[in-house]
Amino acid sequence: MLLLSRFIISGHSMEPTLQQGQNVLVSYIPYLFVKPKIDDMVLIRHEENRFLIKRITKIDGEKYFVGGDNKKDSMDSRRFGWILKKDIAGKVILKAQALVSYV
């Protein structure tokens, strides 16, 4: 669960929405008040200390199906199945302009 974190995108599965190298701000705070909804871009904990960024495409009760915007190049729920709310580390609340370096 993240209060506010900055992430840099690695990979192409969220193109054209998010480009490789783009910075985003992620926070769990919105989900303290409302449930995740379809079309939300979310950060999910895939493995220990490994985060994926995906979009919620389907909701079934407390289960969420996530996918990449770039369907041909995305490792997502089509492969690892439905996820639970506890797997969601936060919502993308802001994206920086593509390829702008804040480092």
Next chain:
Amino acid sequence: MIRQKLLTVIFKILPTNVAYAHCDIPCGIYDPHLAQMAAHTVIRMTSLINDLKASSSEPLFDERKKIISQISRLTKVKDEHAELVKHEVRILWGDYFKEEHLKQYPELNDLVFRTMKLASKARQEVNIEAANELLDTVQEIAQIFWKTKNIKSAKIKSPYPSGATIVVPK
């Protein structure tokens, strides 16, 4: 302006983490087919531009408009697909090919380098030789790709109007 500055400060203050948006976890799904199709498109667009003819050396304004419109559309697609070739080859080179592949196929680095340069040339010019050569280098990469997977490949005549060949797994 103030908002932008504020965001810049926030982005600078916060430490960076990496969010993976990729299938290279690894999911192992790679294929040189898309790069080849894009290279075929570059050939086709280049041929179509070369085939454009005017009815005279001084065509009427309406005919000029039509030709300019056609050239614009064909050039746009040619450019997009030359860039797509680069994009697809970058994925193979950056994500799929590993050091042991480079040791086994030392020509790979040069092939990728030439592919990038040829794709740029095919974009900048209306050059059928460059477009054909681009497909050749992409196909050489495709052949190496299938070899690294211990899968036999064959170069067969493609069903596309470019009339060129395509490398497919057997």
